[in-house]
Amino acid sequence: MQFNPRVNNRILRNMAAAAVAALLAFGPVGTPAVARTASALEMAMPDFTQVVEQTEASVVNIRTTETIRVRNRMGPGPTDPYEMFRWFFGPDFLPPMPGQPREREPAEPQERTVPRGVGSGFLISGDGYILTNNHVVAGSSDIFVTLHDGKEYKAEIVGTDERTDLALVKIEAKGLKPLPIGESRSLRKGQWVLAIGSPFGLESTVTAGIVSAINRETGDYLPFIQTDVAVNPGNSGGPLIDLSGRVVGVNSQIVSRSGGFMGISLAIPIDEAMQVVEQLKEHGKVTRGRIGVQIGNVSEDVAKAIGLPKAMGAMVSNVERGSPADKAGVRSGDVITAFNGKEITHMSDLPRLVGNTKPGTRAPMQVWRKGKNVALNVVVGEMPGTEDSRTTRPGTPPASQADVLGLTVTEVPAALREKYQFEGGVQVAAVEGPAAEAGLTDGDIILTINDTDVASPAQYAEIIGKLDRSRPAAVLVMRGEQSQWVTITPRK
Template identity: 40%
Template sequence: MMKKSSYKNRKKYMKRLFIGLFILIGFMPFTASAKLAPEGFADLSEKLLPTVVNISISQKFDQKNVLPDLPDLPDGSPFEDFFEEFLDKRQQALPSVPPSTLGSGFVIDAKNGYIVTNNHVIADGENIRITFADDVTLDAELVGTDDKTDLAVLKVDPTKHKLTQANFGNSDKLRIGEWILVIGNPFGLGASVSAGVVSARARDINSGPYDDYIQTDASINKGNSGGPMFDTDGNVVGINTAIFSPTGGSVGIGFAIPSNMAKNVIDQIIQYGRTKRGWLGVRIQEVTPEIAESLGLETAIGALVASPSEGGPAEKAGVQAGDIILEFNGKEIDEMRHLPRIVAETAAGETVNIVIWRDDKKMTLPVTVAELEKAEDEGLLDAQSEAPMQKGEVKLENEGIALSNLSSDLRSFYNIPAEIEGVVITNVNRGTNASEKGLSPGDVIIEANQQKVNTPDQVVEIFGDLRVTGKRSVLLLVNRGGDVRFVALRIEPENKYKKEQPKMK
């Protein structure tokens, strides 16, 4: 009897103990949740606000548009001195345009006075002025810019004001969903703080050759450009550059240049006054699953070499058309668009290894990287990226397409097999219906309006006939890399895409 009673008591005790522990655990703080959802950013904002600046420019009125010309007076006229004196006084009295607040920036080197912003913030401006968090304003000089990444470096005299610098963090460690802090000068209101999360990474928004943006839902508006994006440790992980917005205001889709990309560009601008990027000298295209399978590659990775530029580093290293670049300087090339950025970040003159896929196996080739800017100055990039000029090239002016016969040079340049017949597209203007439909140089038009075509003139004639009869579109049968598809292309009215001279405002 005693044993039975003792067993029941122990059972009740264990039950109460379990309930007590459950309640205790339920009230314990969940540290992971607290880290993901901080109570606020007040302390962090107070620390970081002095590092962020407002950037504005001012310039003189154009005297040619403001002042009248001197009247045509005969020599020795008594009115000549009068008019000259009048115009001189008017010129001296010309006011400056009120400072126009354009964007944001941040101090990266307090000792030497270096400030970073976007290139588009200060482009075509003069008399750049920096306003700090305590409302002190200093003149700044332009150190250098880079339009490919939209970055610019400015310099102020550090002896005229005590500067507080921000430190760069490692943007590669950012994870989707992490909290970030954005500080800038939206709409010229002054320093403003907004918070959000990393919505996506490695975004390509077609703004340049090295797109690799951080996307965020933090409020970014006009005037935030050039301002910093901070992580929760207070380090700069991005530079706010662009927004996607149908209205011009924030809709929760903003983009920032990753700090790891920006640091290399900024260091070069400070050291040389310009960038010195690496250059490999290849024309590349995407590796599709079909191309990968045809070349014996298990996965569609890397960058397919369409052609190496003549005399360029790749050609000297033995790279051939049809090779797939899998690695560059120890870094894997998962997608075609990653290669230009990785090459650009490599120092000119450095010899690195590239791993290519050729004849169903990997090969390693040493290549000495050249300087991109020198190649641009010498016109080597134009030779690399443009198809061979053809005497028979014909343009569909209204549709913005250039066509050519399938010559042996063009077959080699675009890797078009001998069995494919038709008319090759050699250029597609941006912003046209052809561009929107995905047509690109190297595509071969096999049929137009269900008629086989072998010359550009045949295509032009078909378009002209359909335009006369009032047809609004033409059905094209297009071959790209062995894949055949139909494209319904809009027939444009005459001179739809004729270029006009820009209007001065």
């Protein structure tokens, strides 16, 4: 056969191309292209396994219990068939029965311990200090902490801070592994983060996502870290961790219409949280500064109207008489643009800066007034505390302003009296304990206790102080346009 170099060269080129294609498709040892693509994707995605191994032993499960009072109205029987009648005819209603006395002594109230909630927390020291959310432990009788190895300890509250929703608890243990503390101020949008906690009681559950916003304002005291990490009930108080294994936030809230995760979760920045921890360790509570002003936003239109170069600062709408701001010369209509050397970009910056300033500090302040900057100096006062956090201990009722019935009451608004045409009474502002068990709720109106009509909060307090705590009190409660009698056993 005659040799044709052109034809043979073409055949060789085609064979070479086929060999290259086969090599690309199957790799040097016959590896499929799909497998190689998956391997490339794995290399591109972050590997969380090492971070989880380093940190999950420092995350704890927290469960709480609550002691409630239970009163069986009919002794050993499960229900009282005449309870409905007592709602309408009063607590002493008892139909005449042959051979039975008219008066029947109520059964003695009993205490029962019930589960209250489940949350998460994480170790911040080797000797047992644990950081979690205030709402995880608030109102509990006992707190139990379970470590990653299954050991369970009874914890005590060192201190809580309701404004930031943080709590510091402690267990008696040594040689524990704390989580390293990172810096939340260095976080950036799009950065990978992890959450470890006990959603729905499922201990040591890991979820991952990215930081979707920083300094998210929600109207609360702190700016939040917003992420798309899956956080659900039970994750509260657990750590938000970066890929270096450092905690950068405390998981606290979710934005949801259903009560479950919907793609947005919020964490307390660890920089802010550790400032709170320092005060809780030392004092058991957090002391904050105040200057005594009511403030509002500065819009673009307002900024232009008053000659402010840009929309910034906090507009003063009212100055409390005799407050630090009043003494410093702050006036309504001023725009506070700087405090203690830091610029006020948004209205919400001012409460945080003032709150983090130690009471008694003399702080320079700059305000915009009548087209020019005015320098002032203010001596920061102390913000009244919402509660004495140090007095809250497991095994004792939480600190509260509620009375022996479990009620906190206020004056009834005049508009409500006019609407329903009644006089006297007090309105329920908060309810707990015996009153909550009896079915009372915020907004109810108390008209009568036993045989005495209630005229005012002061007179109500006198009635409560004279109650016989060994017997249930008959309380006439008005809700909307309906009134009914309720029996409440006072706390002893």
